[in-house]
Amino acid sequence: MAELSHSRASNSSSWNWLKTAAIVVAAVLALPILVVLVNVLIGDAEVWQHLYETVLAEYVSNSLLLMLGVGLGVLLIGVPCAWLTSMCEFRGRRFLSWALLLPMAMPAYIIAYTYTGILDFAGPVQTFIRDITGWRYGEYWFFEIRSLGGAMTMLTLVLYPYVYLMSRAAFLEQSANTLEVSRTLGYSGRMAFFKLALPLARPAIVTGLSLALMETLADYGTVQYFSVNTFTTGILRTFYGFGDIAAASQLAGILLLFVAMLILLERYSRHRIQYHASGLKQASNRRIVLNRKHTGLALVLCGLPIVIGFVIPVVVLAYWAAFKADMPGSNFVQLAWNSFYLASMASLIVVSLALVLSYAMRLNRSRSVKASVGIAGMGYALPGTIIAIGTIVPLAWLDHRIIDFVRQVSGERVGLMFSGTLFALLFAYTVRFMAVSLGAVQNGLGKIKPSMDMAGRSLGMTPFKVLTRIHVPLLKGSVLTAMLIVFVDVLKELPATLVLRPFNFNTLAVRAFELASDERLTDAAPASLMIVLVGLVPVILLSRSISSRSGHSQ
Amino acid sequence: MTSLPSQKQLKDLTLDHVSVGYDGVAVVKQASFQLHEGQIGCLLGPSGCGKSTLLRAIAGFEVLLAGEIRVDDEVISSPSVNLNPEHRHIGMVFQDIALFPHLTIAQNIAFGLTQWPKDAAQERVRYLLELVGLSGFEARYPHSLSGGQQQRVALARAMAPKPKLLLMDEPFSGLDAKLREELVPDIRDILKHEKMSALLVTHDQMEAFAMADQVSIMSKGEIHQTGSPYEIYHCPETRFVASFIGHGDFLAATVCGANCVHSDLGTIRGDLDHGFEGNQQVDLLVRPDDILHDDDSEFVGTIESKFFRGSHFLYRVRLVSGKVVYCFASSHHNHGIGQEIGLSVHLDHLVMFARE
Numbered sequence: 062m063a064e065l066s067h068s069r070a071s072n073s074s075s076w077n078w079l080k081t082a083a084i085v086v087a088a089v090l091a092l093p094i095l096v097v098l099v100n101v102l103i104g105d106a107e108v109w110q111h112l113y114e115t116v117l118a119e120y121v122s123n124s125l126l127l128m129l130g131v132g133l134g135v136l137l138i139g140v141p142c143a144w145l146t147s148m149c150e151f152r153g154r155r156f157l158s159w160a161l162l163l164p165m166a167m168p169a170y171i172i173a174y175t176y177t178g179i180l181d182f183a184g185p186v187q188t189f190i191r192d193i194t195g196w197r198y199g200e201y202w203f204f205e206i207r208s209l210g211g212a213m214t215m216l217t218l219v220l221y222p223y224v225y226l227m228s229r230a231a232f233l234e235q236s237a238n239t240l241e242v243s244r245t246l247g248y249s250g251r252m253a254f255f256k257l258a259l260p261l262a263r264p265a266i267v268t269g270l271s272l273a274l275m276e277t278l279a280d281y282g283t284v285q286y287f288s289v290n291t292f293t294t295g296i297l298r299t300f301y302g303f304g305d306i307a308a309a310s311q312l313a314g315i316l317l318l319f320v321a322m323l324i325l326l327e328r329y330s331r332h333r334i335q336y337h338a339s340g341l342k343q344a345s346n347r348r349i350v351l352n353r354k355h356t357g358l359a360l361v362l363c364g365l366p367i368v369i370g371f372v373i374p375v376v377v378l379a380y381w382a383a384f385k386a387d388m389p390g391s392n393f394v395q396l397a398w399n400s401f402y403l404a405s406m407a408s409l410i411v412v413s414l415a416l417v418l419s420y421a422m423r424l425n426r427s428r429s430v431k432a433s434v435g436i437a438g439m440g441y442a443l444p445g446t447i448i449a450i451g452t453i454v455p456l457a458w459l460d461h462r463i464i465d466f467v468r469q470v471s472g473e474r475v476g477l478m479f480s481g482t483l484f485a486l487l488f489a490y491t492v493r494f495m496a497v498s499l500g501a502v503q504n505g506l507g508k509i510k511p512s513m514d515m516a517g518r519s520l521g522m523t524p525f526k527v528l529t530r531i532h533v534p535l536l537k538g539s540v541l542t543a544m545l546i547v548f549v550d551v552l553k554e555l556p557a558t559l560v561l562r563p564f565n566f567n568t569l570a571v572r573a574f575e576l577a578s579d580e581r582l583t584d585a586a587p588a589s590l591m592i593v594l595v596g597l598v599p600v601i602l603l604s605r606s607i608s609s610r611s612g613h614s615q
Numbered sequence: 616m617t618s619l620p621s622q623k624q625l626k627d628l629t630l631d632h633v634s635v636g637y638d639g640v641a642v643v644k645q646a647s648f649q650l651h652e653g654q655i656g657c658l659l660g661p662s663g664c665g666k667s668t669l670l671r672a673i674a675g676f677e678v679l680l681a682g683e684i685r686v687d688d689e690v691i692s693s694p695s696v697n698l699n700p701e702h703r704h705i706g707m708v709f710q711d712i713a714l715f716p717h718l719t720i721a722q723n724i725a726f727g728l729t730q731w732p733k734d735a736a737q738e739r740v741r742y743l744l745e746l747v748g749l750s751g752f753e754a755r756y757p758h759s760l761s762g763g764q765q766q767r768v769a770l771a772r773a774m775a776p777k778p779k780l781l782l783m784d785e786p787f788s789g790l791d792a793k794l795r796e797e798l799v800p801d802i803r804d805i806l807k808h809e810k811m812s813a814l815l816v817t818h819d820q821m822e823a824f825a826m827a828d829q830v831s832i833m834s835k836g837e838i839h840q841t842g843s844p845y846e847i848y849h850c851p852e853t854r855f856v857a858s859f860i861g862h863g864d865f866l867a868a869t870v871c872g873a874n875c876v877h878s879d880l881g882t883i884r885g886d887l888d889h890g891f892e893g894n895q896q897v898d899l900l901v902r903p904d905d906i907l908h909d910d911d912s913e914f915v916g917t918i919e920s921k922f923f924r925g926s927h928f929l930y931r932v933r934l935v936s937g938k939v940v941y942c943f944a945s946s947h948h949n950h951g952i953g954q955e956i957g958l959s960v961h962l963d964h965l966v967m968f969a970r971e
Contacts, residue, residue, distance in 0.1 A: 508716075510711055510713055512709035512710070512711050512713035513713045513715060515671070515674065515676055515700070515707060515709065515713075516707065516709060516713045516715075516769075516772070516773075517726070518674075518675070518676070518699070518700035518701050519674055519675075519700050519701070519703075519705060519706055519707040519773070519778075519782075520701075520706070520726050520727030520772070520773070520775075520776060521701045521702075521704075521727050521729070521730070521776060522701055522727075523699070523701055530726075531715055534717045535715075535716065535717055
């Protein structure tokens with residue numbers, strides 16, 4: 062009922078501090094993107110001219126080609142696998158339906174250099190070919206992995222799960238009846254798929270695709286490692302190499318344009334999903350049963366992405382880590398500890414702020430609070446490189462003002478307080494990962510209906526007791542999930558960490574990337590393996606929720 | 616059992632010109648009525664009329680713009696007073712049931728009994744479960760119960776702390792028709808057995824008539840009439856109440872005496888003075904049971920459509936004047952559409968409204 066949407070606490074004025082907090086949080090989190098935008102606007106034409114004449118064409122064409130290649134790749138893997146595991150019945154379907162998510166645990170830069178180690182000239186594959194054929198360098202053609210095509214392949218392998226997940230959910234929601242109606246109206250099974258199932262799932266597929274493409278645009282490690290010049294590598298090179306904030310911001314501005322288009326696409330398709338869902342949440346329990354031959358085909362089709370995108374790289378990493386890596390144990394423990402406490406602190410901060418924002422939204426439905434939550438969640442689409450620049454520029458400015466001020470007042474010299482410290486790093490993580498944690502927390506909070514609050518109050522509970530006896534136990538799971546997701550994302554994050562970390566402060570991700578860049582691929586394996594293994598935890602959680610859902614439909 | 620925080624029974628709930636609203640716009644305007652000890656009251660009106668808002672104001676979840684709400688002469692709500700919901704001793708059952716999913720049925724019911732000694736609370740839970748017919752469900756979780764069972768638990772939970780008053784916000788609207796038919800009399804019996812004063816909100820008049828001793832009809836934030844279901848049906852005070860409750864048609868009529876009107880049905884004399892002036896133009900309310908099928912009657916009409924209701928037929932009959940009215944007939948009198956049938960008028964109490 063419309064009346065319910067007005068439900069609120071009886072003394073709404075006392076929630077004003079929450080509203081204020083939400084607005085402040087949103088304003089602070091919007092800072093990086095504002096800084097970049099302002100720099101785009103005040104940047105002079107000369108810089109622009111220079112960029113235009115030199116690198117822009119290459120960045121634009123490489124980024125576009127990369128998006129095109131990854132886009133096609135994730136569609137070609139994600140949609141058929143989703144269809145097979147949701148609409149068909151064959152041996153191994155249930156296993157495959159969650160195992161197809163495994164490559165999500167693999168950061169793109171890690172799979173990139175793992176395959177480089179396997180496939181480049183000195184790697185086992187080419188060595189083996191040379192050994193059995195007797196060919197020597199230059200006498201045969203072999204796929205050059207350090208190329209645009211290689212980057213497309215690597216990103217496709219780890220990003221297809223986005224499309225898979227979204228389209229699978231859409232296929233499952235299409236009721237069997239819809240498809241059966243089409244059969245009674247004279248459509249063949251094949252026609253029903255192309256005329257009905259696929260168009261119905263299209264908004265979901267497009268949503269998954271736009272998420273995968275956002276990740277593609279945000280990727281830094283893979284393209285940098287493969288020396289493919291895209292926006293992200295260009296931005297960091299301009300910023301680091303030439304110290305040119307204006308030029309870096311100009312580039313970031315164009316990248317933002319691309320991202321903005323993807324966001325619009327994602328929002329638009331998400332909006333349309335609700336019209337396309339059948340409303341009946343039951344999965345169709347009448348799957349097409351595949352015969353032997355087709356089962357084999359399905360197993361190969363769905364099995365390959367898992368083997369190539371997860372099994373081979375993990376086995377190779379484990380082998381390197383166990384037998385070849387040269388990394389002192391104490392060193393590794395230090396790295397792991399750095400990563401661990403950084404990720405823990407970030408997840409605590411991000412989830413606490415997400416709770417503040419979510420409660421502000423629950424208790425105060427004013428437009429300003431809604432807008433604040435929207436703004437605070439924007440960062441998920443921003444590439445880490447842009448957030449890094451948007452963070453370091455204002456913090457460095459602030460630091461220098463503080464240093465000047467202290468020197469004038471007391472004559473003492475103080476160091477950088479914000480820009481060169483973990484503060485900057487944690488701030489950037491908060492901007493980047495607020496959206497995922499907001500999503501999880503709001504999802505949990507949404508399940509606590511306002512009438513439950515009222516029921517508690519009418520049974521004699523004070524608001525505080527309602528919080529501790531109803532909200533805390535019901536929200537615990539979602540909050541832990543949110544913290545876990547942020548924890549893992551921080552662990553995997555590369556470009557922002559690379560730019561913002563304090564001097565001589567290394568994490569697993571940074572060290573793995575540095576070692577790989579120095580061609581010490583095998584030495585990078587222990588850190589990489591660690592990241593992948595921890596990254597598995599949320600993927601397994603996700604898989605479990607998937608398989609329990611498909612279990613209900615049996 | 617001596618240390619139980621005992622609640623005195625409610626004597627009166629009084630709403631005195633209560634206005635409730637958001638951002639200064641009144642959703643409920645000047646609502647007044649009283650509910651007495653042991654009565655079941657009902658706020659009945661179309662959706663969006665403000666009845667749920669008014670109920671939440673009584674529970675303490677809405678602030679009043681004007682007026683006051685009193686329980687036994689203590690003001691619990693006014694623009695300057697707002698007793699917290701947890702201190703009102705008013706229980707509530709919600710449309711979406713709102714059981715706590717992380718607690719068992721027994722824990723749900725005992726949720727409001729934290730002040731009670733443990734064995735007394737246990738005994739109360741046992742008693743209530745038996746009362747609502749769910750003994751043995753103590754350790755189950757809400758999700759494993761059917762909708763009707765969940766609603767019974769919600770009722771038990773709200774009644775557990777022995778509230779002075781029980782509020783029910785569309786408690787049956789989520790249930791299917793068959794279940795509702797079973798549950799409504801059950802719940803009335805339970806409330807009466809416990810001598811519980813209760814106030815129900817619904818948009819379903821059959822539910823209101825089956826549950827309530829006293830019905831308040833609401834429309835657009837205003838209470839039009841409060842009275843027993845019989846009064847509401849037979850003596851509607853406003854045109855809205857007349858058209859909202861039951862079936863009926865308005866016939867143009869002219870006053871021809873202190874207790875007499877002229878209309879398409881002829882000259883009708885009521886048994887009471889209607890209070891309108893001679894020759895005044897009025898609209899006369901005609902209910903289906905005011906016009907009965909009578910084969911011997913000279914007064915005829917043509918059947919336009921018919922509804923078979925099992926025990927009786929409900930005909931739509933076109934009078935000679937062209938006006939269409941309902942007509943009641945026993946189900947033995949099966950006539951075809953287009954057929955002419957005799958009618959007899961049984962209007963003793965004239966319900967009329969000045970022509971607009």
